[in-house]
Amino acid sequence: MRIAIDAFGGDNAPLEILKGAVLAKQYGEQLVLVGSEQEIRNCAQENGVDLSGIEIMDAKTVMDMHDEARAVLKAKADSSMSVGLRAVAAGEADAFVTAGPTGAALMGATMIVRRIKGVKRPALCVVIPSAKKPYLLIDCGANAECRPEMLNQFAVMGSVYMEKVMGYENPRVGLANNGAEDSKGTELQVEAYKLLKANDQINFIGNAEGRDVPSGDYDVIVADGFTGNIILKLTEGLASALMSMLKEVFYQSTISKLAAAVLKPGLRGFKNKMDYTKYGGAPIIGLQKPVVKAHGSSNAEAIKNAVRQAIDWSRSGVTEALAEKLGRQTDAEE
């Protein structure tokens, strides 16, 4: 298997990406760094990073935050992101990992790697820790405006991912909504509820109110991309606000500092549990090949995890299962 990695995506590129690739050698697959070969070699040499065994695929430019997303298709077709995506589309790599701009990654993945037949829209998802088992949030930002049938497909896509990649059995699906009753929500949720309830390809257990989302009682939370984005970022923001408030408690006095030191191993475990980079990046699901969007602030460890995720996903049979399920769905609609 060959995994292509965007060497120039994200805030810490290229050094942390190179280091992440080196860490990911442990998985035994062929890794391919995509980006300016000259700069990659220089960076590796300056920082004593040993890239032996890792291939380099040259690309002249970089997609940056200020580029229009569509530039990935033409104006910046020579960017590391674009070259990597084309390598995947051409079968020269089995999956692609990038920490570059989300909008460009979504547009490039959709137009270059292309959708699985029957998929209306690829979705961006994230595995998020909860008090119990982690859950998958889909869509968390690819499609701000959705139709009910899209949410219904997201449910299938999310369920297959959790089953095949994360090993969940018969994942419980919830629809993010403003109440538990089936008549709740805007027109979108009301209609999506009916489709989800009638869908025998998933284990839909009902509406999930905001307070139920992080409870661990749902394995897949389905939302339009606007709502999903709010859920994802509010989760990040609250976790960090609460942690900083707790730190204040710990640093109040000498004795509280001592007490906090005693609790340190437990708190580290807690922090670890809440760290969702350990599940990798955000899968862009619904494509013919796996594309993982790693967080823009990814360090080497996060890149390594995203590579492992791309490998697991590539091996998992998600794509084949979705082609079968959603192709069937489309046929039935026709």
Next chain:
Amino acid sequence: MRIAIDAFGGDNAPLEILKGAVLAKQYGEQLVLVGSEQEIRNCAQENGVDLSGIEIMDAKTVMDMHDEARAVLKAKADSSMSVGLRAVAAGEADAFVTAGPTGAALMGATMIVRRIKGVKRPALCVVIPSAKKPYLLIDCGANAECRPEMLNQFAVMGSVYMEKVMGYENPRVGLANNGAEDSKGTELQVEAYKLLKANDQINFIGNAEGRDVPSGDYDVIVADGFTGNIILKLTEGLASALMSMLKEVFYQSTISKLAAAVLKPGLRGFKNKMDYTKYGGAPIIGLQKPVVKAHGSSNAEAIKNAVRQAIDWSRSGVTEALAEKLGRQTDAEE
């Protein structure tokens, strides 16, 4: 001033409501408990609650969770909620506090107490603690589907409330959105952004992503009722999930329990800071008189706080300011 209190609203009625009313006597205003006089007297006697100085306004029935919201208007016009709202509308009370069902309280408040001239839709809001100062979230559930002009009014309503009731100077308004750039969001947010930016009655500082919402960098977060409901309940759910995970850390061993005991006063302060019942209930704003929807699980302390909030609000001049600002806005549109 006379504050009417629904004696039969919420999970802990009537006992906790009666106790809350007794606690609220300290504010020196005339309190009026609304509900079956017989049952109120019996409950007070059985539990040794001294209701001296508190009036009772008899009402035969109760709005419960299973009633249709509209029942408050006719079928259950003899309920404590309906009688209380009519007392406010008739000028027999200056404000109303209820922990009864939200849908019925919204419908009853809108149709019985009625809107301020110029207000398109009353909104439900909540003051939520943040790492710094608390912020107001508006709308958090009254209007699942909104038009851009409604969000623009919510911004004015929320700003006036924070200024007049909470004492904030020139409150900073943010629009809950899926990105910081002004073109972000669905059509609703894109259009609302333009209106907010052009509105000289508010201090609009831009879009607030999910992670910015609890940062304390915004004093008023404007959202449609669907998104606001998700934000409110996810905040509740995450805070409680994180607290229970922390408890696990504390109860891991004898020594961690000792350390946690040392930190207890600080943690209590933290818990206190996060407790939003101290700001009262959820104001239903945009009405001719204050109506406070207290949490369904309110205890005596929460009811007392909601009464104090109703008094502050009634004195604050919010209604007059909104009549002036939103009446003017409507005139300008005509």
